[in-house]
Amino acid sequence: MSQELGITVKKDQNPSEWYTQVVQKAEMADYAPVKGCMIIKPYGMKIWESIKEDFNTKIENTGAENAYFPLFIPESYLEKEEDIVEGFDPEVAWVTHGGDKELEERLAVRPTSESIIAPYMADEVRSHRDLPLRLNQWANVVRWEATDTRPFLRTREFLWQEGHTAHATEEGADEETMLRLEQYQEVIEDHLAIPSILGYKPEHDKFPGAKYTTTIETLMPDGKSIQSGTSHQLGQHFAEAFEIEFEDEDSETQTAWTTSWGLSTRTIGALIMAHGDDDGLRLPPRVAPTQVVVVPIYQEDNRDEVVEYAEEVTEELEEKGLRVDLDDRDHRTPGYKFNEWELKGVPLRVEIGPNEVEDNAVTPVRRDNGEKKMGQDREEFVEEAEEVLENIQESLYNELEEYLQENIREAESKNEILATIGKNRGYVKTRWCGKESCEEEIKDEVSAEIVVLPFEEDSKPATIQEKEDHIDGECAVCGEKAERWAYFAKNY
Ligand SMILES: [Zn+2]
Structure with a gap:
C-alpha cells in the first residue's frame, strides 16, 4: 500500500x-x-x-x-x-x-x-x-x-x-x-x-x-x-x-x-x-453508500471469465436490494483495492478469483472484524448477505454500547471527579446542586464540563421543573443539597 x-x-x-x-x-x-x-x-x-x-x-x-x-x-x-x-x-x-x-x-x-x-x-x-x-x-x-x-x-x-x-x-x-x-x-x-x-x-x-x-x-x-x-x-x-x-x-x-x-x-x-479504526472508516451498513464491494482477482489470461462471474454476483446482490459496487479497475492491484475500500469503510468485501469461479463460490470479508469465509458457496452467500450486513450493524452498535457502559463512572467528591476525568475520561456521573460555579471549579482544572443532565431511566421526561429535587444527597463539589444527577465530560 x-x-x-x-x-x-x-x-x-x-x-x-x-x-x-x-x-x-x-x-x-x-x-x-x-x-x-x-x-x-x-x-x-x-x-x-x-x-x-x-x-x-x-x-x-x-x-x-x-x-x-x-x-x-x-x-x-x-x-x-x-x-x-x-x-x-x-x-x-x-x-x-x-x-x-x-x-x-x-x-x-x-x-x-x-x-x-x-x-x-x-x-x-x-x-x-x-x-x-x-x-x-x-x-x-x-x-x-x-x-x-x-x-x-x-x-x-x-x-x-x-x-x-x-x-x-x-x-x-x-x-x-x-x-x-x-x-x-x-x-x-x-x-x-x-x-x-x-x-x-x-x-x-x-x-x-x-x-x-x-x-x-x-x-x-x-x-x-x-x-x-x-x-x-x-x-x-x-x-x-x-x-x-x-x-x-x-x-x-x-x-x-x-x-x-x-x-x-x-x-x-x-x-x-x-x-473508525487504524485502517480507516468502518461504516454501519444502513448509512454506507456502498454496502458490498466485489473485487475480481485475475491475470490477463483469465480476466474475462473472472470479471464476468463477478458481474453475475454483483447483479444477484443488487437484486436483493443491496448497494453494491464492482471494482474491475485494471490499473489497480487487488491489494490496493482492498486497502482503499477498507479505508472507505465498506462493510463487506467479496473477493473472487479463478478458484472461486471454478467452485461456484465467493470469499467474503467483513470490515468490522476482518472475518473471512474462504470459498463460501455463492448461493448461500447471496442468500444470507443481507443478514450479515444487519449483523455488522448490530456488532458495531454493541461494541460502542459496551464501551459506553464501562465509561460512566460515579464520583462523590470534587477530587474524585478530577481524578476520574484525568485518568479515564468518559462520563463522570455525580450529584449536582445546579450552580454554574460548581461546574466552573471542575472546568478550570480539567476543562471538563457538564454535558448532560440525564433523564431518569424509569420515567419519560416532562419538563425540567418537574425533574428537579428528585435526588437525595449533596452536590459533590460544594456539599449543598443536590438537585439532579449530572454527567461531566470533556467534549468536542
Ligand atoms: Zn454545588
Missing part, C-alpha cells in the same frame, strides 16, 4: 491526526480557502444525504413540512429577541455592502433562523385551528468560531436541518421537543449505530432564550463527548417578541409556544470518530 493512501498514525495514539487523515484519505471532505470551512466531497455528501433521508421521512410522517427561508436576516429582526443577540453576537458574520454600496441595514448571515421564521409564523397563525404549525428547513448556517475548527466536528459553515414549530399549549411544545429528540435518537442509534445519552443541558448552557434545551450526547473512543443534536422548548419568549398570537376557542387572544430542533453535519464527525 502506498504511503499516501493509508493512515499513518494509530487512532488511540494520535486521535486528532488520525481523524484528519481519515477525513481526507477516505475522501469525506477537504479544507477550503476560508479557515473553518470545508469542502464536503461526494462520498461524505452521500452519507449526509442518507442521514437526511432517514430523518426527513420521520419528520414528514409526524407533521413537519419542509420550507426554505433566506440566508440573510436583517439586524433589526435579530435584535427583536435580545437573548439571541447576546447568545450569538460574537459568532455572527455580517454583510455590510452590496457591491460597493454600503447597506442601510446590516444583514446577518443566519447563525440559526428563529428570528426570520418566527415573524413568518406570526403572519400565518390566526386561529387555534392554524396550530400546531410545524416547519423544517435543510440549510447551511454560519457561526464564526474563533478557534479549533475541524471538518464536520466544528466548522464555521455547516449543513443542518432546523425545525421550528408553534403550539397552542405548553404541553404541545413539551411533547414536540421530546418527539424530535427521540427521533434524533433513532437516527443516531438505529441508522448510525452509535449509542447515546439523552437529557437536558444545564440552565446556564441552554439555547439563548429557551425555556429548556434537551440534548443527545454520544461518547467517542477517546473519552470525549459529542453533542449530536439538540431540541429546544422555547417557551413563549420568541412568540412574545415576534407576536405569534392566535384566537382560542373562546375568541380570546393567546400567545403561542414554540420549539426549535437541529441536527447537523457534525453527526458525520461523530460517525467517523465512533466507528
Whole structure:
C-alpha cells in the first residue's frame, strides 16, 4: 500500500491526526480557502444525504413540512429577541455592502433562523385551528468560531436541518421537543449505530432564550463527548417578541409556544470518530453508500471469465436490494483495492478469483472484524448477505454500547471527579446542586464540563421543573443539597 493512501498514525495514539487523515484519505471532505470551512466531497455528501433521508421521512410522517427561508436576516429582526443577540453576537458574520454600496441595514448571515421564521409564523397563525404549525428547513448556517475548527466536528459553515414549530399549549411544545429528540435518537442509534445519552443541558448552557434545551450526547473512543443534536422548548419568549398570537376557542387572544430542533453535519464527525479504526472508516451498513464491494482477482489470461462471474454476483446482490459496487479497475492491484475500500469503510468485501469461479463460490470479508469465509458457496452467500450486513450493524452498535457502559463512572467528591476525568475520561456521573460555579471549579482544572443532565431511566421526561429535587444527597463539589444527577465530560 502506498504511503499516501493509508493512515499513518494509530487512532488511540494520535486521535486528532488520525481523524484528519481519515477525513481526507477516505475522501469525506477537504479544507477550503476560508479557515473553518470545508469542502464536503461526494462520498461524505452521500452519507449526509442518507442521514437526511432517514430523518426527513420521520419528520414528514409526524407533521413537519419542509420550507426554505433566506440566508440573510436583517439586524433589526435579530435584535427583536435580545437573548439571541447576546447568545450569538460574537459568532455572527455580517454583510455590510452590496457591491460597493454600503447597506442601510446590516444583514446577518443566519447563525440559526428563529428570528426570520418566527415573524413568518406570526403572519400565518390566526386561529387555534392554524396550530400546531410545524416547519423544517435543510440549510447551511454560519457561526464564526474563533478557534479549533475541524471538518464536520466544528466548522464555521455547516449543513443542518432546523425545525421550528408553534403550539397552542405548553404541553404541545413539551411533547414536540421530546418527539424530535427521540427521533434524533433513532437516527443516531438505529441508522448510525452509535449509542447515546439523552437529557437536558444545564440552565446556564441552554439555547439563548429557551425555556429548556434537551440534548443527545454520544461518547467517542477517546473519552470525549459529542453533542449530536439538540431540541429546544422555547417557551413563549420568541412568540412574545415576534407576536405569534392566535384566537382560542373562546375568541380570546393567546400567545403561542414554540420549539426549535437541529441536527447537523457534525453527526458525520461523530460517525467517523465512533466507528473508525487504524485502517480507516468502518461504516454501519444502513448509512454506507456502498454496502458490498466485489473485487475480481485475475491475470490477463483469465480476466474475462473472472470479471464476468463477478458481474453475475454483483447483479444477484443488487437484486436483493443491496448497494453494491464492482471494482474491475485494471490499473489497480487487488491489494490496493482492498486497502482503499477498507479505508472507505465498506462493510463487506467479496473477493473472487479463478478458484472461486471454478467452485461456484465467493470469499467474503467483513470490515468490522476482518472475518473471512474462504470459498463460501455463492448461493448461500447471496442468500444470507443481507443478514450479515444487519449483523455488522448490530456488532458495531454493541461494541460502542459496551464501551459506553464501562465509561460512566460515579464520583462523590470534587477530587474524585478530577481524578476520574484525568485518568479515564468518559462520563463522570455525580450529584449536582445546579450552580454554574460548581461546574466552573471542575472546568478550570480539567476543562471538563457538564454535558448532560440525564433523564431518569424509569420515567419519560416532562419538563425540567418537574425533574428537579428528585435526588437525595449533596452536590459533590460544594456539599449543598443536590438537585439532579449530572454527567461531566470533556467534549468536542
Ligand atoms: Zn454545588
